[in-house]
Amino acid sequence: MLIRNAEVDGVARVDVRTDGARITAVGPGLDRSPDEATVDARGGALLPGLHDHHVHLRAWAATRWSVRLAVADGPDDFDRRVREAVAAAPPDVWLRGIGWHESTGGPLDRHRLDALTGSRPTRIQHRTGVLWVLNSAALALTGAAGSTADGVERDATGEPTGRLWRADGWLRERTAPLRDPFPEVLADLARQAAAWGVTRWTDATPGRDQAETTALAALWSSGRGDSPAGTSAPAERGAADPGAGRPGAGRPGAAGASGLRLPWLVLMSPPGLSLPAGTAVRLGPQKLILDDATLPTVDALAATIGDSHATGSPVAVHCVTAEQLVTLVAAIEEAGAVPGDRVEHAGIVPPGYTARLAALGLAVVTNPGFLADRGDAYQRDVPAPERDWLYPVRSLRDAGVRVAAATDAPFGPPDPWVAIAAARDRRTPDGDVLGPDERVPASVALGLFLADPDRPGHQRRIAPGHPADLCLLHTPLATALAAPSSEHVRTTL
Secondary structure (H helix, E strand, O other): OEEEEEEEOOEEEEEEEEOOOEEEEEEOOOOOOOOOOEEEOOOOEEEEOEEEEEEOHHHHHHHHHEEEOOOOOOHHHHHHHHHHHHHHOOOOOOEEEEEEOHHHHOOOOHHHHHHHHOOOOEEEEEOOOOEEEEOHHHHHHHOHHHOOOOOEEEOOOOOEEEEEEOOHHHHHHHOOOOOOOHHHHHHHHHHHHHHOOEEEEEEOOOOOOHHHHHHHHHHOOOOOOOOOOOOOOOOOOOOOOOOOOOOOOOOOOOEOOOOOEOOEEEEOOOOOOOOOOOOOEEEOOEEEEOOHHHOOOHHHHHHHHHHHHHOOOOEEEEEOOHHHHHHHHHHHHHHOOOOOOEEEEOOEOOOOHHHHHHHHOOEEEEOOHHHHHHHHHHHHHOOHHHHOOEOOOHHHHHOOOOEEEOOOOOOOOOOHHHHHHHHHHOEOOOOOEOOHHHOOOHHHHHHOOOEEOOEEEEEOOOOOOOEOOEEEEOOOHHHHHHOOOHHHEEEEO
16 A cells, blocks of 8 residues: 555655555655555644553443443432433343442442342442442342352341452353353444554453453454464564564454454463464563552562563553552562563552652553543542642653553543543643643653553654554644544544
8 A cells, every 4th residue: 555645753745655564665756556555645644553552342342231320420310320221221231330439329239239220130330440339130140149259248247248349350251141242342442443543452451361362362363354464473472573673563453344453452461371373462461450458568569570570471560549559669679670561550659759660660551531531530539649640641751761551441531532632731521730740742642652562652653664554644743733632533544
């Protein structure tokens, strides 16, 4: 393919040739081959495809059969939304609610859910993602009522409250009797991602097992064609794509009958998992979850991190509170860091810790979109001194920390351009500014989504040898960055 008349790195009227997998030439006035397809960019900016560095694909797919509860305006509105969802949902799927929080929806247990949902199996997820609340029908269907599994909360009489902590994998195994919406929704997610210019995902779901890994690899291959000739995908963790000249380039996603391609995919995964040869999926670092209620000692966390490093796997550690970050930094200082270690979210970074993160060489994958989505709740719930430390960008970069960005879909706004605007403005829904000193130019915010997943801080470019997954805008880049929005995306190649 030959893309004509594009703006590249601020230079107008540039042509770009690809061979399907790689960019092969960049310059003005490239000659067209007789059988070469062409696209007229009409002066629009041509960018590398955006990489969303932290999503949860199955949870995101399940939102299509879910009720969004983060917008509930009090307990009565919460109840109304759940009842309406029960009436509207297909009969052969779980009812799933997302984004519930006590401050807006009120306290929740199985008894309140039973009154709202009756016999429809229902599970409601807390806004933090760490807690599910099940009604009695769901407890019976999953076997949770009689389970002794960790995380199944019980009241003083020994009866389950319906509250299940850190139970995503446990629940996934027990929802099989009802229809799994993921395969049929995946193509819709890919189309939506393409409309935003996204060509790459890192799935950060914790506790992945071999069965789940194999199933995802099959979805990226079976029935969706194969990647262009001349590319290959070594299955080992962090392997280089031949011809890429840099680690972790991966491989294009598989094509559907309509020509749609699934985004390139990196799976965070524990050590010991494997992928079929030739898969369009690559394994990434091990995901570790820190939770204030069960926060390990520094020595225990350092031992876990050391064990992961010994298998050749870096770690990606979920840290949303100051306590979690303080514990992680101390543990990494004890265990030592390896290339690829990263902090997920870094929701609150206390003073002095930017320098310690930089000294350790840890990358940070931040979520500025939460400020645009939850900023008013942060104003209410986060202590005043910590509000300026929320999801920092500028101070991390100034300290030399390598930073990338993600949406955390579906827990945050899944459109990365919302996060780009939020990193620039840091405005809450009501218009207040949180941490004004952490604002960065929109060009810097966009760059957080162009980062190499193995080397956050190093951006992919429109240059020969680089991957040919591309985002073409309607306008020059300066116009798009003046008012960041996915409406500027013309097409994704």
